[in-house]
Amino acid sequence: MPDLPPRVPVCLTIAGSDSGGGAGIQADLKAFAACGVHGASAITAITAQNTLAVTGVWPVPPDAIVAQIAAVVDDLDVAAVKIGMLGSAESTAAVARGLALLDPGVPVVVDPVMVAESGARLLDEGAVTALVELILPRATVVTPNLPEARVLAGHPRAGDPRADHSHADHPRADREGAEEGTRRPAAAIPAAATPTAATPEAEAAEAEELARAIHRLGPSVVVVTGGHRTEAIDTVFDGTTVTRIRGERHADGAAHGSGCTHASVLAAQLALGLGPVPAAREAKARASAAVRDGLRGVGAGAGPVDVLGLAARRGAPARPGDLAS
Ligand SMILES: Nc1ncnc2c1ncn2[C@@H]1O[C@H](COP(=O)(O)OP(=O)(O)OP(=O)(O)O)[C@@H](O)[C@H]1O
């Protein structure tokens, strides 16, 4: 009998569609392919989007979200899940119903998408509560950027352009902390965490504090990504240890889809058997390279990241089987 080829793991992304192909489901499937895993998808929302703007958002009906997840898990052996744009509280509740169909041991990576790179809101005001209450406790890894981390931890900044949600509707972090006696009330967040004090040291301290606060909401591991910091350092907290993942900052790269790519690579690496911290290192390395190699010429706005090395492959000699041009 011929040897069977090695089994390719399956990853499921539950996320929104970006018509421009830079972020969302489209970025996730590219990142999965780059890592050598098979990608399946459940679409939560359709966005009309390009590199400049989001011009429309249409939620997928909740039953259709659950049905997509059910169809995948009924047939495919899902090894890890990545969750991106949820959009509304109703969609979030549907995703929670879908997650209940999975084996409880399947790792779930949650990228708490709130605002697009172009500035459009991708999570309703009232949906933060649903995300915190229904999704975070099931998360193996949650990957907020700094503004998203502030919202999740209950410490949004007035005027923060990427995460200006009110947090009055999700008091859980403060409530729990008050019970434990370990959590500062929102008003008492240290001065080091204010935007005016954004030295690299202050950002590092804030990222660590936020990672610890979000960890109390239920995820096993928190990765506060560094794309919005002076130094692009990712901060990982696993409940015991803080690990800082450093890397060069590519200021002239193209970063549309960096967060989706990062979380999808992380999920793929968990599916391939890595632990969360090594998986976060691989995610940082691949997301950073994808920003560095980002497709600046594609669209007039922030170009899409290039996780597949498409630009590098142009001009490379054709391989057997490639179509002659
Ligand atoms: N300019 C950059 N140079 C190097 N690494 C970067 C850069 N921007 C982002 N990254 C890396 O990309 C990953 C995603 O981080 P980022 O904070 O950009 O996510 P995000 O804000 O959620 O993304 P998105 O804009 O897609 O929502 C992290 O590992 C981060 O360190």
Ligand SMILES: Cc1ncc(CO)c(N)n1
């Ligand atoms: C659909 C979608 N998901 C996530 C992001 C965040 O980059 C985006 N811009 N669009």
